[in-house]
Amino acid sequence: MATYKKRGYKPKKEKVVEEVIEETFDESQSDVAKTFDGLDEVANKSEQWIEKNSKPLFIGLVGVAALILVYLAYNKFVSEPNEVNAANELAYPRSFFDQAEKAAGEKADSLYTLGLKGGADGKYGFLDIAKSFGGTKAGNLANYYAGITYLRQKDYKNAISYLSDFDSDDELLGPTALGAIGDAFADINQTKEALEYYEKAATKKSNEFTTPMFLFKAGQTAMKLGEYDKALNHFTAIKEKYATTQIGRDIDKYLNSAKYAK
Incomplete structure (x- = not known):
């Protein structure tokens, strides 16, 4: 005798699968909810921390901004003018050095000395520039010229000393x-x-x-x-x-x- 499935009947296996899917979906929703709750909690704690430390944070930001401004001001009003002044001062002793390189004997030695020690009119020589403008490019170059000058004059100790202070790529x-x-x-x-x-x-x-x-x-x-x-x-x-x-x-x-x- 033939048998027929009743309308609306679902096999037991399909029902189990549906239940598993529903449970998984519910768990996923629960996990998502927990995640958002966790994020909310972190956000709330962050807000509380910021509110609690707003004054120190503000002071810190102001301090950083002040340091940046000081640095920019130093470069603009101290460092850059210092570089220009040093470069201008270096031109004077270099002229004597260049002349000495083309001369010979006592004349060359006198010119080297003028370049090294400067003129009687208060003009700087290489030694003065190296000492007074040590942090500038011209001050660094003054070490080079002073070292080469001492080498020409056979003062090897000072030549080594000043050339060692010169650094260049x-x-x-x-x-x-x-x-x-x-x-x-x-x-x-x-x-x-x-x-x-x-x-x-x-x-x-x-x-x-x-x-x-x-x-x-x-x-x-x-x-x-x-x-x-x-x-x-x-x-x-x-x-x-x-x-x-x-x-x-x-x-x-x-x-x-x-x-x-x-």
Whole structure:
């Protein structure tokens, strides 16, 4: 005998699935509600904290704003004018330095001294500028010129001191200052220190003027110290990277000297 399903009848399995879905939906709604409740609680606590600490926060913001204004004012009314004044002062001793570089003998020495110490009319020399405008670019440059001047005058101690106070990433001045310190050490027979600074000068900035020059000086100094492998490395670097420079064109004989000396 045939049997028929009654209208509206749902299998037990489908009913269970529906119940699970309803429970999951209810749980999801509950989780969402809890999340929003948690957010509300955090927001309320944040508001309470801000209300409680509004005065210290305001004072802190005012302090930060004041510091920014002080910094801007310092740059505008102190730092920038100081830079301009220092640059203007530096022009005077530099003129003597430039003249001395083209002169010789006592005349050159007198011009170097004027550049170093300034004029009798109260004009600053390199030493004054380095001391009075130490935080400026011109003050930094004054250290360089003072160091080179002392090197020319064979005052090696002061040359090393002032050149060590000079700091620059300029492609030429940076390596030249380090190389000049090497020259000063070489002239007082502190050969190891000279080699150290020649190597620093050679690696400070790569260019076809200072790099091969100080690699060559480093190589020659290493030869004096009997460090032939190091000398060979420096001469090889010149041959491989700077063969077209004046130093590079004659480097083979120095390379061979280092090879045969090993």
